[in-house]
Amino acid sequence: MKRRALLKGAIIGPLVLGVPLLYQSPLFQNSVPDLRHLKDKEAKVFEALLNAWTEDWPSSNLDSSQRLKALDAVLEVVRPDKRAELLLAIKLLAFAPSCFFLTGSINPWASSSETKKVLDLWKTSSQEIPRKLYLGFSSLFAATYYGGQDSWAGVGYPGPPEVIKGSAL
Amino acid sequence: MKEPQVISFNEVDQKELEFDVVVIGSGPGGGLSALRACERGLKVAVFEMGPGLKTKDFVMDEATAYQNLYQEAAGRTTLGGEVTILQGRTLGGGSAINWTSSFETPDLTLRTWQEKYSLTHLNRESLKGHFEKVKELIGVATWEIPPNANNELLAQGLKKLGVSYASIPRNVRGCQNLGYCGFGCPTGAKQSSFRTSLARGSSLGASIYCDAFVKKLLIKKDKVYALEVCPRTAVLGEAPNNKVKAKTFICAAGAIGTPGLLLRSLVPDPHNSLGKRTFLHPTTICGATFKEEVAPFYGAPQTIYSDAFIPRDLNERRPGYKLEVPPIHPLLLATSLPLKGKQHRELMKRLAYTQAIIALQRDGFHQESPGGQVLVKKGQVFLDYQLTPYMQEGFKRSLLTMGEVQFAAGAEEVFPVHRHGEKVKSWQAFKNQISNLSMAPLDLKVVSAHVMGGCAMGKEPKESVTDIKGRYHHLENLYIRDGSLFPTSLGTNPMLSILALVDHLEV
Ligand SMILES: Cc1cc2nc3c(=O)[nH]c(=O)nc-3n(C[C@H](O)[C@H](O)[C@H](O)COP(=O)(O)OP(=O)(O)OC[C@H]3O[C@@H](n4cnc5c(N)ncnc54)[C@H](O)[C@@H]3O)c2cc1C
Numbered sequence: 001m002k003r004r005a006l007l008k009g010a011i012i013g014p015l016v017l018g019v020p021l022l023y024q025s026p027l028f029q030n031s032v033p034d035l036r037h038l039k040d041k042e043a044k045v046f047e048a049l050l051n052a053w054t055e056d057w058p059s060s061n062l063d064s065s066q067r068l069k070a071l072d073a074v075l076e077v078v079r080p081d082k083r084a085e086l087l088l089a090i091k092l093l094a095f096a097p098s099c100f101f102l103t104g105s106i107n108p109w110a111s112s113s114e115t116k117k118v119l120d121l122w123k124t125s126s127q128e129i130p131r132k133l134y135l136g137f138s139s140l141f142a143a144t145y146y147g148g149q150d151s152w153a154g155v156g157y158p159g160p161p162e163v164i165k166g167s168a169l
Numbered sequence: 170m171k172e173p174q175v176i177s178f179n180e181v182d183q184k185e186l187e188f189d190v191v192v193i194g195s196g197p198g199g200g201l202s203a204l205r206a207c208e209r210g211l212k213v214a215v216f217e218m219g220p221g222l223k224t225k226d227f228v229m230d231e232a233t234a235y236q237n238l239y240q241e242a243a244g245r246t247t248l249g250g251e252v253t254i255l256q257g258r259t260l261g262g263g264s265a266i267n268w269t270s271s272f273e274t275p276d277l278t279l280r281t282w283q284e285k286y287s288l289t290h291l292n293r294e295s296l297k298g299h300f301e302k303v304k305e306l307i308g309v310a311t312w313e314i315p316p317n318a319n320n321e322l323l324a325q326g327l328k329k330l331g332v333s334y335a336s337i338p339r340n341v342r343g344c345q346n347l348g349y350c351g352f353g354c355p356t357g358a359k360q361s362s363f364r365t366s367l368a369r370g371s372s373l374g375a376s377i378y379c380d381a382f383v384k385k386l387l388i389k390k391d392k393v394y395a396l397e398v399c400p401r402t403a404v405l406g407e408a409p410n411n412k413v414k415a416k417t418f419i420c421a422a423g424a425i426g427t428p429g430l431l432l433r434s435l436v437p438d439p440h441n442s443l444g445k446r447t448f449l450h451p452t453t454i455c456g457a458t459f460k461e462e463v464a465p466f467y468g469a470p471q472t473i474y475s476d477a478f479i480p481r482d483l484n485e486r487r488p489g490y491k492l493e494v495p496p497i498h499p500l501l502l503a504t505s506l507p508l509k510g511k512q513h514r515e516l517m518k519r520l521a522y523t524q525a526i527i528a529l530q531r532d533g534f535h536q537e538s539p540g541g542q543v544l545v546k547k548g549q550v551f552l553d554y555q556l557t558p559y560m561q562e563g564f565k566r567s568l569l570t571m572g573e574v575q576f577a578a579g580a581e582e583v584f585p586v587h588r589h590g591e592k593v594k595s596w597q598a599f600k601n602q603i604s605n606l607s608m609a610p611l612d613l614k615v616v617s618a619h620v621m622g623g624c625a626m627g628k629e630p631k632e633s634v635t636d637i638k639g640r641y642h643h644l645e646n647l648y649i650r651d652g653s654l655f656p657t658s659l660g661t662n663p664m665l666s667i668l669a670l671v672d673h674l675e676v
């Protein structure tokens with residue numbers, strides 16, 4: 001019954017671009033002690049997905065547990081319906097029977113090659129739920145990597161130009 | 170012009186406020202209608218849910234901008250996630266973060282409104298003076314500086330193929346050609362509503378409240394008598410409400426925002442027309458990499474366009490599209506590519522050598538492109554929008570057009586922004602790829618920065634939401650003054666048309 005709710009929404013698309021700002025917030029820099037929304041099992045799923053997704057991406061100053069904390073913190077500030085949807089998706093992926101339905105395996109998160117197979121399955125799937133999961137995670141993870149200045153050198157972005165003060169002001 | 174004084178609603182203590190006219194939303198529509206009311210000597214207040222950030226606050230950082238200046242941190246989508254929607258949520262609304270392209274309403278669009286929607290009063294002649302006035306207000310002028318490489322390559326490709334193109338007029342004064350318009354202009358060159366209409370309105374005494382979320386309109390008999398307003402930061406939790414009374418209420422919360430507010434307020438809607446026919450200019454993207462550096466993050470974002478693929482005839486059946494380019498910064502590119510692992514990494518590495526074209530499809534001109542429906546569930550606003558097979562056919566053609574232009578401009582590799590998109594090195598390989606790709610929702614990346622409609626103007630209450638003066642059909646003192654008034658999409662960038670229409674309605 002709960003799975004049907006996933007059919008309706010955009011999953012996590014609506015979270016995406018606001019995520020990286022959290023890296024710059026004092027809250028994040030002082031290191032959030034606990035994950036508030038992602039419980040142990042669910043946090044592991046998220047971390048496995050994040051690592052598999054971003055394999056081969058440029059190295060950065062942030063490790064995956066820090067990114068996880070940022071993702072958890074963003075759940076504080078998003079629309080409640082979007083938060084509920086994302087948490088439901090992660091819960092279903094952390095629960096063996098529904099995980100089997102969504103991935104074809106009861107726990108693909110323990111091995112990175114298994115996790116990558118799931119991502120490939122979602123990428124090529126013609127079913128709506130896997131496609132939404134694929135798209136939602138795609139922008140969410142991209143945002144966590146490329147929102148901060150630490151990613152700029154790896155992609156050849158020199159950063160913003162100088163502003164000549166006073167011309168139009 | 171001095172920027173306006175703003176009051177954060179977080180600091181408002183009074184439980185009740187009273188004005189002659191209140192305006193909801195500070196975008197182009199809201200700003201101009203507030204100014205016109207001030208010029209009539211009325212006591213005016215503007216309520217804007219976004220923060221009161223101004224020129225000195227803009228920092229040219231993508232993540233900061235998306236979080237602070239865009240609706241839902243730039244992550245708004247249609248109900249099923251099919252289209253990513255960018256809309257402003259800040260002082261100045263979309264005008265604070267848009268790319269400054271300034272076009273008049275196309276002739277074919279006006280003719281469609283006259284013939285199919287009986288809006289005979291909106292024609293080239295009747296709007297001429299209003300376009301002139303608003304162009305002067307926001308500093309629209311021909312862009313004399315050479316285009317950046319991102320735009321220049323669009324021009325070169327079109328030229329090689331013998332397709333017409335032209336340069337885009339921009340609403341800037343003293344522009345430094347930086348390319349960071351989408352993050353709020355840090356020099357004040359962009360003539361957004363807070364540098365123009367709101368600045369003048371403020372000097373005439375308008376009160377401008379930011380961080381002020383209008384929850385609903387309060388209605389008695391056939392009139393609105395007050396707004397219920399709370400600080401934006403409190404919206405998600407329990408918010409104490411303030412009442413704002415007025416004689417006249419102007420809704421300019423933008424398409425999606427305005428119909429959403431009206432639906433939330435349970436305004437009378439006997440024909441169920443509210444929020445219907447909301448349009449997006451659904452936009453497809455095609456990327457290309459070049460041998461020479463493109464640096465698509467620098468330089469005025471949009472300076473070249475082509476309307477060669479927009480129909481010229483009222484009876485043309487096929488969906489048309491306008492070609493422009495987007496500015497490309499790391500976060501925008503990274504989140505637009507529906508790819509993972511190595512494939513994503515490879516394209517990101519070539520950022521500085523990347524060029525992209527966008528094709529903005531006209532919607533609302535054909536029965537198979539009827540637009541979406543704004544819905545409210547538990548107080549939250551959604552847009553249900555179907556990408557029909559008819560539109561998908563247009564997407565396919567648009568990708569072929571863009572790829573051909575990019576190869577003609579000398580691209581080394583071209584890639585459609587698609588879940589299964591692959592970069593290819595030849596026009597033939599690109600054609601083969603596109604013919605085999607599904608254009609179905611969630612396969613192809615579709616975005617929108619132009620939300621329009623949902624409160625269409627018209628003569629007949631059965632077929633429209635407001636009368637031809639933009640007054641809500643079923644409430645005496647409620648007026649709409651934003652992009653939601655359009656009965657179809659425009660087929661061009663909307664800001665200037667919104668301003669000219671509002672100016673016309675305010676006379
Ligand atoms: C990235 C981007 C680039 C663009 N580039 C161009 C361009 O180059 N040229 C062009 O012509 N157009 C462009 N546009 C589109 C253009 O900016 C919009 O069409 C235009 O701003 C719409 O004006 P509006 O008055 O209808 O509403 P908006 O500008 O959307 O303003 C509505 C305001 O109302 C506020 N609001 C909403 N609900 C409430 C509420 N309940 N309470 C209080 N306030 C509320 C919102 O926060 C917003 O600030 C671009 C848009 C984007 C996002």
Ligand code: SF4
Pocket residue numbers: 269341343344345346347348349350351353354355356357358359468469470
């Ligand atoms: S190009 Fe730069 S200076 Fe010019 S309007 Fe855009 S942000 Fe402002």
